[in-house]
Amino acid sequence: MAWITNIQSWIALGTLAGLEIVLGIDNIIFISVLVGRLPHERRNRARVLGLALAMISRILLLLSLTWVMTLRHPLFALLRHEFTGRDLILVGGGLFLLAKSTREVHHSLMGDAPVGHKARGAARMGSVLAQIAVLDIVFSLDSVITAIGLANHLAIMIAAIVIAVGVMMLSAKAIGEFVDGHPTIKMLALSFLLLVGFTLFGEGFGLVIPKGYIYFAMGFSVGVEFLNLKVRKRMEKPIHLHSDVPSLN
Numbered sequence: 001m002a003w004i005t006n007i008q009s010w011i012a013l014g015t016l017a018g019l020e021i022v023l024g025i026d027n028i029i030f031i032s033v034l035v036g037r038l039p040h041e042r043r044n045r046a047r048v049l050g051l052a053l054a055m056i057s058r059i060l061l062l063l064s065l066t067w068v069m070t071l072r073h074p075l076f077a078l079l080r081h082e083f084t085g086r087d088l089i090l091v092g093g094g095l096f097l098l099a100k101s102t103r104e105v106h107h108s109l110m111g112d113a114p115v116g117h118k119a120r121g122a123a124r125m126g127s128v129l130a131q132i133a134v135l136d137i138v139f140s141l142d143s144v145i146t147a148i149g150l151a152n153h154l155a156i157m158i159a160a161i162v163i164a165v166g167v168m169m170l171s172a173k174a175i176g177e178f179v180d181g182h183p184t185i186k187m188l189a190l191s192f193l194l195l196v197g198f199t200l201f202g203e204g205f206g207l208v209i210p211k212g213y214i215y216f217a218m219g220f221s222v223g224v225e226f227l228n229l230k231v232r233k234r235m236e237k238p239i240h241l242h243s244d245v246p247s248l249n
Helices: 006-021 025-035 040-063 067-069 085-110 118-150 154-181 183-204 212-234
Strands: 073-076 080-083
Touching: 006 154, 025 080, 025 085, 025 154, 025 183, 040 080, 040 154, 085 118, 085 183, 118 154, 118 183, 154 183, 183 212
Parallel strands: none
Antiparallel strands: 073 080
16 A cells, blocks of 8 residues: 555546546446436436446456456457457447447437336346446456556556546436437437447457547537537527517507
8 A cells, every 4th residue: 555655656546537537438428328218217327337337347357457468469360450359349349339329329310119117117227237238348448458557556546447437427417418408419429429339340450540539529519519509599589579669650
């Protein structure tokens, strides 16, 4: 525990926690989109459980550092690219995210069937948590590898993950309700997930696409959409005719 009195360790903790939050944006959006298909009273519980799964999966990956590092060893070569275990997970996760996002776009455009009785709701909750768990592993890989590169102490890495997930839990409900309440924002979120899925798939084949470009593009799009929301809100305000307007007669 000597790192507690080391200022460099605290700087590493703050930096790593910030990066974990940034890297978790796509995770929050994915969870928000998935839980939007649950009954309203179950959504917040699903968000918390989903983020808890994300935290547990990242900590477990950290505790198995040896196995994580073996994922970077080449397994076979194809199309002049040496595939590692990490590449295969990224390709699979990217394809899963592309398929899931496309399906959610279809449901958003075509409309959803009404949610049935409690048994169906429970089954859907299990399905949502299972999908979150699958993507958590994919999203956690880059997060864990980043943590290993920035910090030397396991306690710092775990503390950064707990802090980041705590912040995400506090903001997930507000983000989810905002996305659910604005169809255009939800479509932008799905477009963002499509881009992330394509990025993961490309990284699996050795195509490096900096996520900063995607975050900037989506941030710019969301900024424009906020302006559109303000304009639409202003145009929807009723126009009151003043009684003191002079008559034409």
